[in-house]
Amino acid sequence: MPSLRQHAAQAVCVAGLAVSTLTVPTFVQAAPVISRLTPPSALFTFNDPNGPYTARFLPDQRFDLQITVKPDADQTITSAEFFVNGRKVNKPVALAPATASGLPSNTVVMTIRAYANDNPGVHTVFVRAKQSDGQHATARGNFEIVKMHNADLGKDDYDKGGNGGRRRAKNIIYLIGDGMGIAHRTAARLMLHGAAQGKANAPLAMDTFPFTGLVATHSLNSIVTDSSPGAACYANGNKSNNNQQGVFPDDTTDNFDNPRVELIGEYLWRKQGRTLGIVTTSDVFDATPGAFGTHTANRGAGTGIVDQYLDEAVAKGGLRVLMGGGRKWFLPQGTPGSARALNSDYVLPADLSSGWNVPAGEIDPQRDVIADFENSGFEYVYDTASLGEVGKKTDRLLGLFSFSNMNVAKDKIDKRRNPAAAGVVDDFGFPDQPMLDEMTAKALDVLSRNKRGFTLMVEAASIDKQAHNMDTERWILDTIEFDRAIAVCKKFAEKNGDTLVIVTADHECAGINIIGGSRVTNADLQTRAAGNTNGPLALRDQVVGIYEGAGFPFYPTANDGYPTTTDVDFKMLIGYAGNSDRYEDWLTNPLPLRDSQQPFNNVAPLSTYPTGPLNRDVAGGFGITGQVPGGSAVHTGSDIPVSAYGIGSSMFSGVMDNTDVFFKAMQAALGGTRIRPEALW
Amino acid sequence: MPAARKIMLILAASFPALTAPTYAQADDATPTTNAVRRTTARPAITNARASVPVASATGNIAKIPPAPEGVTDVKFGEFFKPIGSRGLEHSDKLRALDGKRVRILGYMVKQSRPMPWTFLLSPVPVTLHETEYGFAEDMPATALHVFTPRNATPIVPFTPGLMLLTGTLSVGNREEPDGRVSTVRLTLDPPTPEQRAAMMPTARATQTISTNAVLR
Numbered sequence: 001m002p003s004l005r006q007h008a009a010q011a012v013c014v015a016g017l018a019v020s021t022l023t024v025p026t027f028v029q030a031a032p033v034i035s036r037l038t039p040p041s042a043l044f045t046f047n048d049p050n051g052p053y054t055a056r057f058l059p060d061q062r063f064d065l066q067i068t069v070k071p072d073a074d075q076t077i078t079s080a081e082f083f084v085n086g087r088k089v090n091k092p093v094a095l096a097p098a099t100a101s102g103l104p105s106n107t108v109v110m111t112i113r114a115y116a117n118d119n120p121g122v123h124t125v126f127v128r129a130k131q132s133d134g135q136h137a138t139a140r141g142n143f144e145i146v147k148m149h150n151a152d153l154g155k156d157d158y159d160k161g162g163n164g165g166r167r168r169a170k171n172i173i174y175l176i177g178d179g180m181g182i183a184h185r186t187a188a189r190l191m192l193h194g195a196a197q198g199k200a201n202a203p204l205a206m207d208t209f210p211f212t213g214l215v216a217t218h219s220l221n222s223i224v225t226d227s228s229p230g231a232a233c234y235a236n237g238n239k240s241n242n243n244q245q246g247v248f249p250d251d252t253t254d255n256f257d258n259p260r261v262e263l264i265g266e267y268l269w270r271k272q273g274r275t276l277g278i279v280t281t282s283d284v285f286d287a288t289p290g291a292f293g294t295h296t297a298n299r300g301a302g303t304g305i306v307d308q309y310l311d312e313a314v315a316k317g318g319l320r321v322l323m324g325g326g327r328k329w330f331l332p333q334g335t336p337g338s339a340r341a342l343n344s345d346y347v348l349p350a351d352l353s354s355g356w357n358v359p360a361g362e363i364d365p366q367r368d369v370i371a372d373f374e375n376s377g378f379e380y381v382y383d384t385a386s387l388g389e390v391g392k393k394t395d396r397l398l399g400l401f402s403f404s405n406m407n408v409a410k411d412k413i414d415k416r417r418n419p420a421a422a423g424v425v426d427d428f429g430f431p432d433q434p435m436l437d438e439m440t441a442k443a444l445d446v447l448s449r450n451k452r453g454f455t456l457m458v459e460a461a462s463i464d465k466q467a468h469n470m471d472t473e474r475w476i477l478d479t480i481e482f483d484r485a486i487a488v489c490k491k492f493a494e495k496n497g498d499t500l501v502i503v504t505a506d507h508e509c510a511g512i513n514i515i516g517g518s519r520v521t522n523a524d525l526q527t528r529a530a531g532n533t534n535g536p537l538a539l540r541d542q543v544v545g546i547y548e549g550a551g552f553p554f555y556p557t558a559n560d561g562y563p564t565t566t567d568v569d570f571k572m573l574i575g576y577a578g579n580s581d582r583y584e585d586w587l588t589n590p591l592p593l594r595d596s597q598q599p600f601n602n603v604a605p606l607s608t609y610p611t612g613p614l615n616r617d618v619a620g621g622f623g624i625t626g627q628v629p630g631g632s633a634v635h636t637g638s639d640i641p642v643s644a645y646g647i648g649s650s651m652f653s654g655v656m657d658n659t660d661v662f663f664k665a666m667q668a669a670l671g672g673t674r675i676r677p678e679a680l681w
Numbered sequence: 682m683p684a685a686r687k688i689m690l691i692l693a694a695s696f697p698a699l700t701a702p703t704y705a706q707a708d709d710a711t712p713t714t715n716a717v718r719r720t721t722a723r724p725a726i727t728n729a730r731a732s733v734p735v736a737s738a739t740g741n742i743a744k745i746p747p748a749p750e751g752v753t754d755v756k757f758g759e760f761f762k763p764i765g766s767r768g769l770e771h772s773d774k775l776r777a778l779d780g781k782r783v784r785i786l787g788y789m790v791k792q793s794r795p796m797p798w799t800f801l802l803s804p805v806p807v808t809l810h811e812t813e814y815g816f817a818e819d820m821p822a823t824a825l826h827v828f829t830p831r832n833a834t835p836i837v838p839f840t841p842g843l844m845l846l847t848g849t850l851s852v853g854n855r856e857e858p859d860g861r862v863s864t865v866r867l868t869l870d871p872p873t874p875e876q877r878a879a880m881m882p883t884a885r886a887t888q889t890i891s892t893n894a895v896l897r
Contacts, residue, residue, distance in 0.1 A: 226813065282817055283816075283817035283818070285817065286814060286815075286817040287814075287817075299815060300814075300815025300816065300860075302815065302816055302817075326817070327767075327768075328822070331767060331768040333854065333862075334854050335767070335768035335769070335854070336761065336768055336769035336770065336771055336854065336864045337764075337768040337769035337822045337864060338768060338854060338862060339816060339861070339862050340862070341856045341860055341861075341862055342856065343856070343860045344860055370767065380766070382765075382766040382767075386766075403764075403822040404816065404817055404818050404819070404820065404822075405817055405818060405819050407819075408819075424805070427804055427805050427821055428821045428822075429761075429763070429764040429821065429822060429823070430764065465810075465814070465819065468810060468813065469808065591805060591806070612791050612808050612839075612841070615791075615841040630793070631791065631793070631808070632793075632808070632810060632813075
């Protein structure tokens with residue numbers, strides 16, 4: 001696993017810095033300094049020319065070259081030249097002030113936009129910036145162009161069998177269970193199917209995939225990633241800082257001017273006319289969907305992100321399906337419920353707009369983005385009923401099923417089981433939200449109308465969100481919902497053989513594991529949780545069955561494919577290693593309904609979920625000291641599983657970096673692989 | 682009770698206590714298909730259609746005292762018309778109450794990035810993780826921006842449980858300093874003398890409804 005090698009030069013570099021500090025105590029800057037070179041590299045940062053190479057790209061995948069230069073106090077930077085392998089890059093160099101705090105005011109960033117290189121191998125970048133007094137600053141870095149094997153074979157080579165038995169993946173489906181680690185999968189399997197005599201009674205759909213590996217998820221600036229770089233690596237093959245997607249870090253405060261990397265949708269649309277679909281249960285501007293269709297250093301800039309979906313992803317990235325929550329960003333400013341705001345909108349600098357040949361954007365919170373999507377040929381749907389009415393000729397589909405995140409699987413299923421009763425989804429105002437598998441099936445219908453193929457990203461977002469809340473049953477049910485979407489994709493791939501299906505996550509969330517099973521009935525557990533003075537005794541020592549004491553918890557399944565109840569006797573018990581302070585009573589956390597308290601005619605469950613893990617389950621008296629600060633569980637740095645089915649799936653075994661997943665998928669898409677029969681189990 | 686809470690919302694002694702949660706757990710709502718299975722036999726999946734395992738409110742009837750003169754009770758469910766395919770639509774009642782004094786019951790939203798002199802009131806308990814997710818959130822669109830301009834501490838400490846608030850309502854979209862857009866706002870009344878008196882430690886016991894007495 002070369003990408004996890006340590007940079008030996010790092011220690012040398014630090015030691016050298018210490019020496020220079022000692023021997024030159026009153027050093028005064030006497031020359032301009034390049035403090036950042038993009039793309040990031042160990043050669044620039046650690047003076048280490050060897051791999052693993054931080055920045056890697058596909059042949060002809062576009063990215064920006066950029067430096068940050070600090071001139072001497074009374075000087076300015078007048079020009080810069082960029083060289084790759086000693087050859088000058090003949091593209092315009094734009095100069096802009098480096099507005100990040102802490103930098104001298106005359107610091108600048110200098111950028112070449114949309115550079116690309118066709119030649120596989122490691123390339124050296126050399127940059128020379130000139131100061132107004134004639135002095136120069138120089139810097140050296142590197143990047144790698146990853147060879148796509150057999151990508152030069154033509155279509156005929158494949159069709160006529162002159163390809164050594166290789167086939168290409170026309171369609172790529174990424175299924176991302178946000179925050180889904182190994183234990184999330186196991187817990188879903190145990191709740192859905194159970195186990196007996198040491199064996200699972202049945203596999204999850206994702207368990208049936210023939211190849212599985214492990215993925216290391218570190219981001220550019222931390223061993224623990226967030227969802228932006230955790231997902232962006234699958235969309236562009238590169239690391240970025242936390243909160244950033246489709247870009248590299250820079251030294252300006254503008255969220256939308258960062259050095260960019262071309263995304264999978266943009267690349268495959270530009271070169272092959274393949275389309276893109278994005279389906280999520282979260283707000284569509286959230287990090288994982290955003291990483292597949294937008295470029296920003298601030299994953300929270302919702303107005304600009306949804307505008308960019310239309311301005312760029314539709315126009316330049318083949319985006320044809322966008323479904324999830326987040327309607328609030330699409331409503332014109334002033335419409336009740338609109339979240340469009342000046343401070344989260346976007347305008348691109350002129351050099352970026354012209355260099356990438358994309359619209360410059362506009363500060364336009366008054367924009368009616370739904371209408372603009374419709375004017376671009378999209379059919380707009382807003383609930384399960386309208387989703388079901390999408391016609392067979394629809395080739396562009398926008399679905400916005402809630403104002404922000406969609407409700408979790410539990411709440412949606414509860415409403416479907418009891419349509420007449422007021423439910424959580426009613427309190428959110430959206431009683432008819434589709435399940436993820438229904439959205440996925442429709443997305444496949446629409447995208448498969450493009451004969452050149454497509455990339456589809458499906459995200460089960462609330463596995464992560466509910467794991468943050470340490471709300472056990474809700475993230476397990478969302479994992480089951482996710483698995484149903486996986487089954488839909490597998491079925492599609494069985495019928496459409498030129499498809500690669502990849503199931504993975506962006507990171508693990510909450511340090512989850514299955515610690516055992518309850519030794520008591522549900523009725524007993526409820527009594528214990530209702531109130532006692534010795535929680536560690538009543539809810540831990542007398543309840544938590546470990547080893548053989550865990551037995552085989554069993555959850556009956558209803559006709560809709562979900563458990564009839566999540567509060568069974570002798571239930572499965574979950575622990576959290578990434579936990580904040582909390583109380584635990586092992587019971588499903590109820591969500592009190594608005595109508596139960598608004599007419600003032602019922603007792604509402606006070607001080608309960610989801611006001612926080614420290615405010616719910618308190619009566620049982622079983623407090624657990626957290627290992628992290630704050631009020632929720634955190635992402636962890638653990639590896640996460642990847643499973644693959646179909647063309648190219650055999651590449652997804654072993655331990656790999658998260659950026660490797662992108663290049664393996666693109667090898668399947670661009671060059672194909674030899675078919676291994678087991679890939680189509 | 683933390684000292685910081687002295688300077689904000691108090692517990693009103695005059696209201697009957699809404700005591701321990703008595704909502705039904707799932708077993709109350711579901712048939713007993715979740716039979717214990719700790720044998721070694723491979724089970725048949727029952728596929729029994731069950732009732733919904735959600736909380737349902739049951740139990741005591743809580744009485745809220747009549748609203749003071751000139752104050753109208755309003756509920757979150759009365760803010761908007763049913764949501765259609767686009768945005769929200771104000772109800773006639775909400776429009777009529779713009780600029781008027783109202784009273785409303787709800788839950789303070791737990792925020793990771795609270796805004797000074799402001800908190801959010803929601804019809805259901807909500808935790809927001811702005812640091813993690815920005816404004817991708819699990820919060821009903823009806824949530825109310827509550828302003829506490831006279832509060833002695835800018836950040837109102839999180840207070841779980843139901844909260845009965847009285848103040849002046851204002852309606853219409855407005856971009857707030859944190860970037861969030863408010864649609865309906867409530868500017869709290871200052872505390873009454875009785876409420877101020879109730880802020881003495883001896884007056885604060887175990888009642889479970891908070892009201893908006895604010896210390897100047």
